[in-house]
Amino acid sequence: MTIIPDSKDWTWVLAESCPECGFDASDVDVTRAGQQALEMVPRWRAALARPDAAARPDPSTWSVLEYACHVRDVFLLFTERLRLIREQDAPEFANWDQDATAVQTGYAQQRPSDVAVELGPAAEAFAAEVAAVQDWERPGLRSNGSAFTADSLTRYGLHDLVHHMVDVDA
Template sequence: MSIEPDTKDWTWVLSQQCPECGLTASDVVPVEIGAQVRADLPRWEAVLTRPDVRERPSPDVWSPLEYACHVRDVYVLFAERVELMLDQDDPLFANWDQDVTAIEHDYASQDPVAVAEELVAAGDVIARVFDNVAADSWDRTGRRSDGSTFTASTLGQYFMHDIVHHLHDVHA
């Protein structure tokens, strides 16, 4: 069985607590995002050393390895988006289909050791990007093609929900 694509609009996490992972994204302090990313990296490294790293809990749920690949790619994507917001006025973000990316990059077959190294490197980059957002730049905006508008602050909160939620998904 293949994984059903996630077509939900997760922007609701900016206004209410997620019942699955428990995070209230609006409580995330944007200037603390870099530190939180760094604090979570060892948890992801530990996930990638587990003996069950390639096992899906059910055929329609990603394995811990697949989630880690996704998080690595989320780090890269959000670093690009924040930098766009800081460099351009109200940029329109390129569309990204996480499910297509998982298939095209064959997440399930990737090497967990390499993924750990890449995830940590990408995590360091996104942490630095958030660390370097100037105090007067947190209100800069960017948009998705579906009409969702973010500030650098709310994009960071939305990003942190994704990371925390996936740590919950892999029981880390």
Template sequence: MTDPTASSELPPAAQPDGIVPDTKDWTWVLARPCPECGFAAADVEPADVGPAVRGSLPRWRTALERPDVAVRPSPDVWSTLEYAAHVRDVFRIFDERLGLMVEQDDPAFANWDQDVAALEGDYAHQDPAVLADELEASGGVVAASFDAVAPGQEERTGRRSNGSVFTVRTLGQYFLHDVVHHLHDVRA
């Protein structure tokens, strides 16, 4: 993903797997549509998140059935398999963060480095059939969590270690952009 608000600073060095870590702050998607995938996060209500996640799951399963699922389009771009593993973990991380926001007052989120997770989780060597089942299960859990957001909880807050503050509403918007954008990345 390319951040149109990124500065001209030099990009970070590639990791051992050839991927250059994404160090950009993607919270700008909360203010304007993404020029790459077209998603308008600001239009999303908390009640929209669960159905949208469930609607994405068949597309992920179909993408994971491709014969070239583990092939990177270029050495520095994740394969469909790696993107799917990332999204599975995004489902889990955001379910945890949503739970904290609903249960605690203004919780601080633990750091999550998606690039380290990809290496440590060996995203490139996942079993596509197993991953499809894990995606479906994790997606179902986070969808149900967003479905369960009660009236009055939409503005509860939580924050990342970099100081970015989210409400339940904006967390859902930000999260759903990630899911939709990665479907765009894999052309599913």
């Protein structure tokens, strides 16, 4: 069974706590977001080492492997978006369809051990980009018109990362 695409606009997590994972964007020190991302990697690697990491818990929910692939790609996506904010005036981010990416790049067919290795450099790139931000108020726009700053984009991305750790009990 194909996963039903997530069509929610999750930007509301910037204004209120997420009831599913407990993330509260107002509690985030964005200057530490890179360090927080690096601290997640061992937990993801432990989750990927589970014997059932590639098995979906039910037909409509991603496996630990698929979530880990998504997290790896989120690290890379937010690295690029923060770089664009730093280097361009009010860049518009290309649309990213996470569900299409999962199918096109074969998340479910990737090797858990490979993804475990790839998470480290992806998190390191994100951490380096967070460390490079000088002006947290520089703007950027998502293709759907949602306005971000380096600050809000980092908080938004961090929610995604934290939320998926809860999804897989990592």
